[in-house]
Amino acid sequence: MTDEKQHIGSLFDRIAPTYDGLNHGLSLNIDRLWRRKTVALMPPAEHVLDVAIGTADLTIAMLRAGKAQRVTGIDLSREMMRIGEEKLTHKQSAAQTSTPGAKPVNFVYANAQSMPFDDASFDGVTCAFGCRNFSDLDAGLREMYRVLRPGGQVTILEFSYPSNKLIRWGYDLYFSHVLPLVGRLVSHDKTAYTYLNKSVKSFCWGEDFLRHLTQAGFQDARFETLTFGIATIYIAKK
Ligand SMILES: C[S@@+](CC[C@H](N)C(=O)[O-])C[C@H]1O[C@@H](n2cnc3c(N)ncnc32)[C@H](O)[C@@H]1O
Numbered sequence: 001m002t003d004e005k006q007h008i009g010s011l012f013d014r015i016a017p018t019y020d021g022l023n024h025g026l027s028l029n030i031d032r033l034w035r036r037k038t039v040a041l042m043p044p045a046e047h048v049l050d051v052a053i054g055t056a057d058l059t060i061a062m063l064r065a066g067k068a069q070r071v072t073g074i075d076l077s078r079e080m081m082r083i084g085e086e087k088l089t090h091k092q093s094a095a096q097t098s099t100p101g102a103k104p105v106n107f108v109y110a111n112a113q114s115m116p117f118d119d120a121s122f123d124g125v126t127c128a129f130g131c132r133n134f135s136d137l138d139a140g141l142r143e144m145y146r147v148l149r150p151g152g153q154v155t156i157l158e159f160s161y162p163s164n165k166l167i168r169w170g171y172d173l174y175f176s177h178v179l180p181l182v183g184r185l186v187s188h189d190k191t192a193y194t195y196l197n198k199s200v201k202s203f204c205w206g207e208d209f210l211r212h213l214t215q216a217g218f219q220d221a222r223f224e225t226l227t228f229g230i231a232t233i234y235i236a237k238k
Helices: 003-026 030-040 057-064 078-090 137-147 165-187 192-201 207-215
Strands: 045-051 068-075 105-109 122-128 148-159 219-226 231-237
Touching: 003 030, 003 078, 003 165, 003 192, 030 057, 030 122, 030 148, 030 219, 030 231, 045 057, 045 137, 045 148, 057 068, 057 078, 057 122, 068 078, 078 105, 122 137, 137 148, 137 207, 148 207, 165 192, 207 219, 207 231
Parallel strands: 045 068, 045 122, 068 105, 122 148
Antiparallel strands: 148 231, 219 231
């Protein structure tokens, strides 16, 4: 295992127990609305790959909305996926498939930058708040393109940097001070939420992100901003 895989995996393993609570609490549940909007922009698909599935919130939302019959989720944190699997067993409505006895979600420990799947294996690909953690964004997007079937859609939800100065001020305050402080107090982890802040601010968004999608081979790439541009949904086709 490489250092990078170990680093990301152990970072998210450490914050996994507090991840959902902090996400929903600190965003005042707006993150749920963002995921719902993301799912609304997905065409219905038989088998979807949820890259960086984490604790499975996006997967649960797409199963509930009937946008996927089956989901394969990959992640580098076994602990995040364990919590996701546990949530799915408690959320009966999300855990049902049309095939009795079949599990709708398959969790796989794998790196988004080199996926263990054949070309064109999935009808749709999604990724929520995962891309900014990749050490090589282009490698991750190329892999998403490779495993997607021709005509399929990639749908990505990610933080972005708002253009309004006042919102930027609040955003900087939140990510530089509030999130690291509350994150440290709640998760008892000194570094994890400082890393998350850095990864948000150094990441590309908007037109810049579309260029990366196009370079990876995707077509018709477009985006929709959410909540003053704090987050953005990117959509593209193979
Ligand atoms: C911020 S969480 C997002 C989880 C989930 N998608 C959500 O919406 O809440 C980011 C996740 O990306 C995973 N991750 C980061 N880099 C990865 C990589 N290269 N391959 C697979 N998963 C990765 C982390 O382990 C973590 O679970």
